[in-house]
Amino acid sequence: MLITPGKLLAQINSPDDVKKLDQVQLVQLCDELRQFIIDNVSVYGGHFGASLGVVELTVALHYVFNTPHDQLVWDVGHQAYGHKILTGRKETFHTNRIYGGLSGFPKMKExxxxxxxxxxxxxxxxxxxxxxxxxKYLGQDRQHIAVIGDGALTGGIAFEGMNHAGVSDTNVLIILNDNCMSIDPNVGALKDYLTDITTSRTYNKLKDDVWKLLGKLSAFGKSAQEIVSKVENGIKSTLLSQSNFFESLNLRYFGPVDGHDVDHLTMILNDLKNIKGPKILHCVTIKGKGYGPAEKGNATTWHAPGTFDKISGEIHKKTHDTPQAPKYQDVFGHTLVELARKNDKIIGITPAMPSGSSMNIMMKEMPDRAFDVGIAEQHAVTFSAGLATQGLIPFCNIYSSFMQRAYDQVIHDVCIQNLPVNFCLDRAGFAGADGPTHHGAYDLAYFRCIPNMIVAAPMNESELRNLMYTAQLPRKEKAFSIRYPRGQGMMPDWRTPFEEIRIGTGRKLRDGDDLAILTIGHIGNYATEVCERLLKKNVEIAHYDMRFVKPLDEDLLHEIFTRYKKVITVEDGCIQGGFGTAVLEFMADHNYTAEVRRLGIPDRVVEHGEQIELHQECGFDPDGIERTVTELMESVSRTV
Known part of the structure; x- marks a missing residue:
């Protein structure tokens, strides 16, 4: 089902077409663009509220600036649906986030x-x-615009960039899309500061007068603008004790302005285009603007609601006749609360993903023991390290992909100091439609090379509970990493009794002849399926769930390499440096000889798609594993 765009939008194939419109037509274009996004996402799914909130800003930016000569950077990228539609991707927008289709985020090669x-x-x-x-260095006359919003300003690198921008003497415009939200509501002092600015009626009234004066005096040249700027700064300093935060970084601050008034935005952007140097425009927007259920409902729910009935606002939910296994993130969230009730030293930490990680369960029941620190992964890790120095037991829950942003802190602040911080890495392996920026492809490799780090992955919900239980038991040292995938597990009846798992021990799930499959984590369930398929063909192969990448179960590996000359390793992580590599290192160190096939994520960027589609592409879905077993078994037959 292809969505038909409105009359004006149907004529827009590039920003040049937007510029051909009279300014009075921009309101209609905004309405049609917003409706096109609603129609598409309701049918095909995707991110929702963020892009609706910047429709007017998107139209104004492409109307005023000469993109792509003028360069526009969206942050976070799920705000960019309107941008994609206006820049030649309207006809293919229905493929957004679908395997082989458009990326859900801005992408340079797209x-x-x-x-x-x-x-x-x-x-x-x-x-x-x-x-x-x-x-500037190349002598080019170009505009450079960074649209930062949806909570992104709480990330430390944003402050580093602004600090440098203020002394750079470059022509950069920072647009703050202030909607008080990331995926969950924003937290922290910066949010309170921005709220103070946006809610000061006296300041905003005078600010509007200053804007009008600036427009009237712009024709009189730079000196008049400087006078207006000084007046505006004086108003801010008098009325808002904190209003000079951005100016303290030497950024000219303009705003706040209504981010949904496209006429006013085009006027302001035209003025700012002629003001040289680093500057920031503060736009106040509403996430989900223009769609009643998203504006009035739970903004977290409408961040990426899946498909829904656009008339009623009812989100489509899958119905099942039989009990379903829970999501791994929910098993984590409920298990953490269960453990925390028994152990008052447990503390939960997440960087801006309480609902995505299910830390919100603990935040609701134990608000004094669970922290959302904002989009600040580095801070989350070092904050956790500080908690650990005082004898508390931090469970720091971060998506595998986002943990990459705090790698130095894991090494320097946790592992060098040998602190017992527990890292629970959600979305490990392929993240699905969010694509390569969100795939948790590297954590097994990047954690196993760090001293004082335990690296583990559960095959099912019971194993996750037991690993979390083990991680909170007293230990004097070593960080503990537990990784698990996005989506559902395997066990509808998942609330199993806790059992300690001895660190560095795997388990044999099935004995067999000639060949052994070694797996780590949830992907081991594919191997179980393959073993059952082959058993029906009277082929018996062994299956070992290793559970730990570091330390490896050496006793189990000695057994495996003593018995088997054909070994397959399977992981939903990068092959280079990962679990399979660890097994090869063991084999070489102990002078074993075997033919080993490693299945996992290859050494290339894998794009977006459903998880099973990506597993198939990389050859470690059940069919791919079975093919590899068959190939190795045939080579056994040829050598006999």
Missing amino acids: SPYDAFGVGHSSTSVSAALGMAAAS
Whole structure:
């Protein structure tokens, strides 16, 4: 089902077509663009509230600036649906986030209008500043705009970028899309500061007068504008004790302005285009603007609701006749609360993902023992390290992909100091439709090379509970990493009694002849399926769930390499340096000889799609594993 765009939007194939419109037509274009997004996401799914909130800003930016010559960076990238539609991707927008289709985020190789790829947050200021510095060096006359919002300003790199921008003498415009939300409500002092600015009626009334004066005096040149700027700064200093935060970084601050008034936005952007140097425009927007259920309902729910009935606002839910296994994230969330009731030293930490990680369960029941620190992964890790120095037991829950942003802190602040911080890595393996910026491909490899780090992965919900139980038992040292995938587990009856798992021990799930499959984590369930298929063909192969990548179960590995000359390792992580590599290292160190096939994520960027589609592409879905078994078994027959 292809969505038919409105009359004006149907004529728009590039920003040049937007510029052909009379300004009075922009309101209608905004209405049609917003409806096109609603129609598409309701049918095909995807991110929702964020893009609706920047429709007017998107239209105004492409109307005023000469993109792609003028470079536009979106942060976070799920705000960019309107941008994609206006920049030549309207006809293919229905493929958004579908295997082989458009990326859900800006992507440089997808379009010249996507100046920078942004899947993680808070990077736009640094990227746009780098582009602006390059333009200055090369003598180019270009505009560089960073649209930062949806909570991205709480990320530390954004402050680093602004700090540099203020002394850079470059032509960069930072647009703060202030909607008080990331995926969950924003937290922290910065949110309170922005709220103070946006709710000061006296300041905003005078600010509007200053804007009008600036417009009237713009024709009189730079000196008049400088006078107005000084007046505006005086108003801020008098009325708002904290209002000079951005100016303290030497950024000219303008705003706050209504981010849904497209006429006013075009006027302001035209003025700012002629003001040289680093500057910031503060736009106040509403996440989900223009769609009643998203505006009035739970903004977290409407961040990425899946498909829904656009008339009633009812989100489509899958119905099942039989009990279903829970999501791993929910098993984590409920298990953490269960453990915390028995152990008052347990503390929960998440960087801006309480609902995505299910830390919100603990935040609701034990608000004094669970912390959302904002989009600040580095801080989350070092904060956890500080808790650990005082004898508390931190469970720091971060998506595997986002943990990459805090790698130095894991090494320097946790592992070098040998602190017992527990890391629970959600979305390990392929993340699905969010694509390569969100795939948890590297954690097994990047954690197993760090001293004082335990690296584990459960095959099912019971194993996750037991690993979490083991992680909170007294130990004097070593960080503990537990990784698990996005989506459902395997056990409808998942509330099993806790059992300690001896660190560094795996388990034999099935004995067999000639060949052994070694797996780590949830992907081991594919191997179980393959073993059952082959048993029906009278082929018996062994299956070992290793559970730990570090330390490896050496006793089990000695057994395996003593018995089997054909071994397959399976992991939903990168092959280079991962679990299979650890097994090869063991084999070489102990002078064993065997033919080993490693299945996992290859050494290339794998794009977006459903998890099973990506597993199939990389050859470690059940069919791919069975093919590898068959190939190795046939080679056994040929050598007999």
